[in-house]
Amino acid sequence: MKRRKCVLPGDEVAVVEEFIPGEGTYEIDGKIFSAYCGDLELDYEEKIAKVSARNPPVTLKVGDxxxxxxxxxxxxxxxxxxxxxxxxxxxxxxxxxxxxxxxxxxxxxxxxxxxxxxxxxxxxxxxxxxxxxxxxxxxxxxxxxxxALCKKCRAPLKKRNRTLYCERCERTDVRKLADDYGEVKF
Ligand SMILES: [Zn+2]
Incomplete structure (x- = not known):
């Protein structure tokens, strides 16, 4: 029998009397904790508690x-x-x-x-x-x-037609711009 549950890093997931700390877990004083935000799997046959990370790091690919x-x-x-x-x-x-x-x-x-x-x-x-x-x-x-930032005052440059402009320094700058320059939110 296997039981699955969503857990967060630091969540207590099991105790060593019942389970072996597996992948994605760590043990402190006989208690097993999750190392990741992910899916807890308690394997009652093998007696292993493991957590698989929900967001494993991405590997870059051509076309990304x-x-x-x-x-x-x-x-x-x-x-x-x-x-x-x-x-x-x-x-x-x-x-x-x-x-x-x-x-x-x-x-x-x-x-x-x-x-x-x-x-x-x-x-x-x-x-x-x-x-x-x-x-x-x-x-x-x-x-x-x-x-892009102004190289003199470090203020973000504003797009003006096809060039960039610093309102504070009143200077113009050029770049290879993306079509949505200045509109991208992080
Ligand atoms: Zn400036």
């Missing part, structure tokens, strides 16, 4: 849409850190450090990556390669920068 922060810009590429996968409120397992090659910044010709993407920009991008290294693309009107 991700959000990332640009951390560095070089001549031929931008380096970024993937923060989240669109539509999934989960942590990412494995490597989150990615690059965008100059040819994958926009559909047009990019002469200077630094004029399209800048460090601290938040971008929406598509995963185009996972191994041996994580590669992203911002080609397409829905991909590119969704939030």
């Amino acid at each position: 849409v991700v959000y990332a922060e640009v951390t560095d810009v070089r001549n031929s590429m931008a380096i970024c850190e993937v923060i989240a996968v669109e539509g999934k409120e989960r942590d990412i397992s494995g490597d989150t450090s990615a690059t965008i090659h100059i040819s994958k910044v926009s559909s047009g010709y990019t002469q200077d990556v630094g004029k399209e993407l800048r460090p601290s920009d938040i971008i929406r991008a598509k995963v185009i390669q996972v191994k041996p290294s994580l590669q992203l693309s911002t080609v397409g009107h829905h991909f590119g920068v969704i939030l």
